[in-house]
Amino acid sequence: MSGERATLALRVVPPAVLGFGRGRRLIERNLLVARRTWWVPLSGIAEPVFYLLSIGIGIGKLVTSIPGPHHSLIPYAPYVAPALLASSAMNGAVYECTFNVYFKLKYAKIYDAVLATPMGAADVARGEVVYAMLRGTAYAAIFVVMMAALGDIRSAWAVFALPAAVMIGLAFSAVGMAATTYMRGWTDFDMVQLALLPMFLFSTTFYPLSTYPRWLQVVVELTPLYHGVSLTRSLTLGYVGVGDVGHAAYLVAMGAVGLAVASRRIRTLLLR
Amino acid sequence: MATPPALRATQYFLLAYRRTWRASIMSTFVSPLLYLLAMGVGLGSFVNKGGGAASLGHMGYLQFVAPGLAAANAATAAAGESTFPVMGGIKWTRTYFAMLATPLRVVDVLAGHLTWIGARVAMAVAPYLIVMAAFGVTPSPEAAAVLPAGILVGMAFSTPLVAFAATQDNDGSFSLVFRLGMIPLFLFSGVFFPVSVLPVGLRVIAYATPLWHGVELCRLLTLGRLGAASAAVHAGYLVALAVVGAVIASRTYTRRLRT
Amino acid sequence: MPGEPLIYGRGLVKQFGTVRAVDSIDFAVERGEAFGFLGPNGAGKSSTMRMIACVSPRTSGDLSVLGLDPDRDGARIRGRIGVVPQEDSLDLELTVRENLYVYGRYFDLPRSELRPRIEQLLRFAQLTERGDDRVEPLSGGMKRRLTIARSLINEPELLLLDEPTTGLDPQARHALWDRLYRLKSQGVTLVLTTHYMDEAEQLCDRLVVMDRGTVAAEGSPQGLIGRYCTREVVELRFGPGESERHADKVADIPERIEVLPDRLLLYTDQGDATVEAVQRRALAPVSVLVRRATLEDVFLRLTGRQLVD
Ligand SMILES: Nc1ncnc2c1ncn2[C@@H]1O[C@H](COP(=O)(O)OP(=O)(O)O)[C@@H](O)[C@H]1O
Ligand SMILES: [Mg+2]
Secondary structure, eight states: OTHHHHHHHHHHSOHHHHOSTTHHHHHHHHHHHHTTTTHHHHHTTHHHHHHHHHIIIIIHHHOOEEEOGGGOEEEHHHHHHHHHHHHHHHHHHHHIIIIIHHIIIIISOHHHHHTTTTOOHHHHHHHHHHHHHHHHHHHHHHHHHHHHHTTOOOOGGGGGHHHHHHHHHHHHHHHHHHHHTTOOSGGGGHHHHHHHHHHHHHSSSSSOGGGSOHHHHHHHHHSHHHHHHHHHHHHHHTOOOTHHHHHHHHHHHHHHHHHHHHHHHHHHHHOO | OOOOHHHHHHHHHHHHHHHHHHHHHIIIIIHHHHHIIIIIIIIHHHHHHTTHHHHTTTOOHHHHHHHHHHHHHHHHHHHHHHHHHHHIIIIISOHHHHHHTTTOOHHHHHHHHHHHHHHHHHHHHHHHHHHHHHHTOOOSGGGGGHHHHHHHHHHHHHHHHHHHHTTOSSTHHHHHIIIIIIHHHHHHSSSSSOGGGSOHHHHHHHHHSHHHHHHHHHHHHHHTOOOHHHHHHHHHHHHHHHHHHHHHHHHHHHHHHOO | OTTOOSEEEEEEEEEETTEEEEEEEEEEEOTTOEEEEEOOTTSSHHHHHHHHTTSSOOSEEEEEETTBOHHHHHHHHHHHEEEEOSSOOOOTTSBHHHHHHHHHHHTTOOHHHHHHHHHHHHHHTTOGGGTTSBSTTSOHHHHHHHHHHHHTTTOOSEEEEESTTTTOOHHHHHHHHHHHHHHHHTTOEEEEEESOHHHHHHHOSEEEEEETTEEEEEEOHHHHHHHHSOSEEEEEEOSTTOHHHHHHHHTTSSSEEEEETTEEEEEESOHHHHHHHHHHTOOOOSEEEEEEOOHHHHHHHHHSSOSOO
16 A cells, blocks of 8 residues: 555654544655655755855855854854754744645635544644654755764764754744635745745844844844744854753744634634 | 837836836845845855955955846846746737737747847846945946946846747746856856856856856956956856847747747 | 434524525435436535535534534544535645545554555546556546545445536536446435536436525425426527517517516416417527426526526
């Protein structure tokens, strides 16, 4: 049976993550589809990896060192790499939960069929969010290996960078899915770009918060990617502190709120 | 006076754009500005302090990066306009076939679309000129020539890509063109750092890419340092690419549209 | 509980904003029967079906499905019924076989159980040869059969079919009816909606005639025809817009007369005698036809309008 290979991935993922009832059936469906065009999502990892290389062999030559956490001075590549890790987890999750979910919601009508079975709106939301998290985590895993190969990992804490990427994936896929339920057409997706690009460029990805005037620092500190970047940076550079618990809590809370809104919206949209 | 045939095709794209222009504001106007602020100003403050100043020949990083981004944005806009809309004209909206049902010929359709792409590229480059002037990084009057130079860069990307797009059955390969083509070009063709810092093997590849020639052309123009020899090399390369692309495109269009 | 209906609705209402799609209807479906909702587009059939399928909460009234309350036990009910929605909702990114597999997994069915059942359903839907093909290029009739096969993956005791044959050519319709007879003979309770009177007559043991959100009549096809119509109908066809003019000249002949723009329908128990009487009046219609009364005539009688226009 063709489904069996696809579901193997499900069995090796910790059941704790997936212990959420029937939502995982939707993941099984998505894996079955992805099997045929696996190179499309996989090629999405290329972008952050190219950035990593470009920083390492190019821009890193122009910026000799940069102020890191706790008044340290860090070479440029290890400083930027964890931020690129965070944003690749964000991108993987967001693209899955916006474009792909919108297509399934409005055009392919996948969820209309799903909801005719014992599955409910919350199962749909959880299934899609966890699937997007898996995609974001897969990107992050490849990226962490690249970082290690290029010598951009400077602490054993980095083993927790992957769980951190899972949290980033959760936060962004849940909120992305909730936002998608409000989209009225493809042109609304420019709003996704409008949210992602400034976050990518300004959430202390390329240089520290102290570069900005105070008011702008406050704005940056409110963005979710800032918390993701700070968390992964603490871990791969080895400057872990209590603040990181706050970053993690922010991401998990954002994921929980996003999930709740997404479930409710799917219900109002499809179970009229 | 009658409108030339190709421009009648261009008019269609203009009309379609009037319905969707809002969507392209983000890609052609907002994102350039954000890149310029984040890289030119933000990252620039560290480059200017660090080891970068020497390898940039002691010019400010914003000065260095702005014309590079202008050229890169021209290339990106051209690539976007030369892939999905071509597939649309052939398959989704079948606009090309609607045009061919009128007295327009295949070459008119192609020329009309390329003209429109040129206009879109101009729209993508112009904001950079304005922002660069506002930031005071356009010391030379020749900087105004970045606009035609940008359009040339755009055409050098556009003609080979429309030629390629017309051979495709679906849009699956386009995301690979961007992820494996445009993004590495954007990151390694001298936009963000001089290619002289690259290892020698990569440097040779960078010199061969059209974007590097476009970046150099625009950068030398803004600095007022474009000599006749480098103008001939950079512009010549881009013109040659655009012409060869156009010749191939007229073939692939004819093969695809004459059914 | 023996004797309790499988589905039971009383005073059932569905309101969308200002539109009252279903306006207080009563009905009961018994186990093992084929029950129909017959009515024109917009009558409220799909809205009713969606409430029964537990994908649309009722606005007010009572509804019980398999003895359970859809508001409370939606997931449990959905686990025991099969649904064929008005619009096919097949997964176009999957193959025929994968569609059945994935849908079965939504019901939490184990792989080992699904494997033989999928092959059996492919045979039932006459799709075994297309099992590994994508769904997209299949014909409308094949897609409909696949949707029905899919709805049977959980071996439901109750099957809901919303306009199962709308949009299919006559041959595909008959093939599909044949599959539905077989299901009924296996004891599956069928509930279907249709705006085709022939489909209702062929398939339904009992039906309700719906119009503008309300139930206009209820009974077996033959019972309804007997109650609301004569045995036969004489159709006199005239040129466009001319029928009205001739109506008065023959109105006294049949029991009842209906005037349509291009036709007069004369309701009578003796078709041939009526035709002779009409011919004596020298009207010269374009054509004359004697036929048996149908549910179409019942609907016309009840609402003054035609089912399909
Ligand atoms: N989701 C909805 N929102 C608003 N109005 C609806 C919705 N679904 C159905 N309606 C309206 O309810 C009425 C009954 O529709 P429906 O139940 O689909 O009828 P039928 O299936 O008999 O054609 C129609 O007027 C239709 O426009
Ligand atoms: Mg309907």
